[in-house]
Amino acid sequence: MHGKLPPLFTLQAFEAASRLGSFSRAAEELSLTPGAISRQIRQLEDWSGLTLFKRHGPKVSLTDDGTALLTRLAGPLSALHQAIYPPADTTQKTLHIATLASIAKEWLLPRLGSFSSANPHIRLIIDTDYALVRAAPRVAMVAIRHGSRQSTDQICETLFTDRLMALTSPELKAKLGTDPTSWPASAMLQHLSLDPAAWLASADMPEDFTLQGQAFNDADVLLEAAQLGQGIALGRLSIAWRRLQAGSLVLACDTICPTPRDNLLILREDSASLPEVHAFTTWLREQAGAWQLEVDAFDKYQRKNKDIGPSGN
Structure with missing residues (x-):
């Protein structure tokens, strides 16, 4: 008795060649060369001590020993395939959505x-x-x-593309006015992964101007802070849309530009x-x-x- 199983890929090559009656067709199915399939079969024959195939030119057929081995493998190989690829007619499907x-x-x-x-x-x-x-x-x-x-x-x-704009609460807008060049840098909230250069250039801000307000790594939390009057946020239209419609956020000025991403x-x-x-x-x-x-x-x-x-x- 052998102490360990043969490599799984030799069994896959054996099953494919048995089913298709050809090393060449098995190689095509498994994206290998016929020579590679032949080597896998030879390795399995060496491991088992059995002759598994009769060669008939380009075609092959199972020997009695090969037929017996295929019969024993049918159940385990089918179970393994179903474990990796569940039946296509499964009624309940699961879809994973990765996003922010x-x-x-x-x-x-x-x-x-x-x-x-x-x-x-x-x-x-x-x-x-x-x-x-x-x-x-x-x-x-x-x-x-x-x-x-x-x-x-x-x-x-x-x-879809998006738009970048300055957003704040109605109360803070009334206090700070609509001229971006007059806003204090400390009032400009920051998104840690947003490059504000495109918007700052569109607003004709000084080249050395930097955002120095509170910083956030989440666009929605950033807008929540702006809604609470804690500063002016550069936000995307797609994220700010519902707040703009509700009036809880307003455009701090009329400068709007396409988002760089x-x-x-x-x-x-x-x-x-x-x-x-x-x-x-x-x-x-x-x-x-x-x-x-x-x-x-x-x-x-x-x-x-x-x-x-x-x-x-």
């Missing part, structure tokens, strides 16, 4: 009810974390991030075709397209009111 808390709370959750209503068989797990976690192969997972597109072996696409959808190519991933990404792109129209309408409204000026109707 600010995106989840202010942009995703207000829309998510329509997806869940249309797809009650898909259970969503929303993981809000700043760390970029690489999904495992064939795992139903997508990521929604605010960042820059980079060269990657994953699918990365822009969902976009809102991105990221997923692995090998999981993009999974039914639950396909259903969610199709829905997500539709929601992003509708939101982009709102962003464009916001731009048009702001340009119109800026052109009219404070004395216009």
